[in-house]
């Protein structure tokens with residue numbers, strides 16, 4: 001009999017299923033789609049050893065005013081979404097105040113990031129997925145000297161405080177390293193230790209294949225059918241009902257909707273992101289973040305992926321094109337983009353909690369209900385690590 005049902009087969013759910021299985025549990029993984037087809041597919045694919053501090057909300061008046069006036073592309077919002085995000089964003093802002101953020105958030109987050117590549121590395125090797133991974137880092141590029149100077153100071157601080165390596169490059173060095181660049185830039189920080197995945201959804205599928213090869217069960221079904229049954233839990237799959245003693249919610253941005261049914265009010269800041277692919281003959285050699293334009297360029301199997309920053313609003317907000325159009329224009333200034341690869345723009349949501357740390361552990365209200373969600377901007381990086389943390393907390397199977 002299945003002991004544990006894991007709901008959601010994104011990077012977090014698949015990693016959780018693998019970690020619990022490794023500990024000796026019998027696990028069923030359930031999703032209403034194939035593994036890695038949602039947020040864990042559409043991201044920038046970075047396994048970010050440099051991301052030692054989660055994104056705090058900007059609090060300086062100049063940046064807040066620029067966001068409020070719609071002048072930024074890294075953070076966008078729509079008036080219709082304001083009632084949905086105002087409450088969670090105010091809590092997020094409170095948790096971003098420097099003193100509490102440095103004392104309560106950064107140490108725990110940095111501890112997880114420090115483990116992330118090791119945890120991915122083991123799965124990549126076991127899943128035979130090395131062909132999807134490049135280990136040459138990525139560059140954050142800056143168009144203005146002011147932006148570059150501030151970034152250089154941050155890079156220096158990260159080296160001193162967290163031991164994260166980076167190389168500072170002036171405009172000429174960036175042009176030499178990226179000969180297809182069409183624009184002169186002020187400079188770049190090359191974060192050398194991060195890894196890039198050329199097919200993020202493909203990596204999740206490889207991990208899911210590994211889970212199944214180790215005799216795990218992956219089924220299609222609707223997580224919203226979850227209900228209590230006796231001392232355990234039941235969920236409907238396409239193959240009929242599945243029952244288990246414990247259930248782990250790994251539904252990313254959909255987690256709060258399910259948990260509301262079991263007495264949990266989870267304030268989540270939904271940070272929408274978009275991407276498009278382009279055919280490019282001479283693109284960036286390494287992934288590149290055009291920081292001041294809120295745009296990320298990531299070479300992928302499907303083409304050059306152009307991604308946006310965050311758009312705030314409810315989960316079901318109709319997609320717009322303004323932010324991705326702006327990011328496409330920014331990308332065209334940097335490289336000669338060819339045709340857009342067929343298909344609609346991709347839309348997905350970073351599941352951000354106002355405390356910036358993912359929720360990993362048991363429900364305080366329901367026996368046998370466990371959480372692993374809320375990974376924000378770095379869930380692709382952190383999936384295997386929070387999975388191991390959760391498995392450690394759940395413990396090995398009790399022998400009877």
Ligand SMILES: Cc1cc2nc3c(=O)[nH]c(=O)nc-3n(C[C@H](O)[C@H](O)[C@H](O)COP(=O)(O)OP(=O)(O)OC[C@H]3O[C@@H](n4cnc5c(N)ncnc54)[C@H](O)[C@@H]3O)c2cc1C
Nearest residue numbers: 008010012032039040043044046223252273378379380381
């Ligand atoms: C534009 C963008 C760029 C990003 N770039 C990076 C990056 O470079 N590096 C990084 O570390 N992170 C990045 N992220 C963040 C990262 O993608 C997410 O934090 C991570 O994918 C979350 O994983 P997850 O498994 O929690 O959620 P998901 O991958 O969304 O998985 C949730 C699963 O739940 C399933 N589900 C939902 N509802 C139901 C239901 N009713 N029944 C059954 N199943 C259901 C879905 O089908 C899905 O498979 C980025 C995010 C975005 C949007």
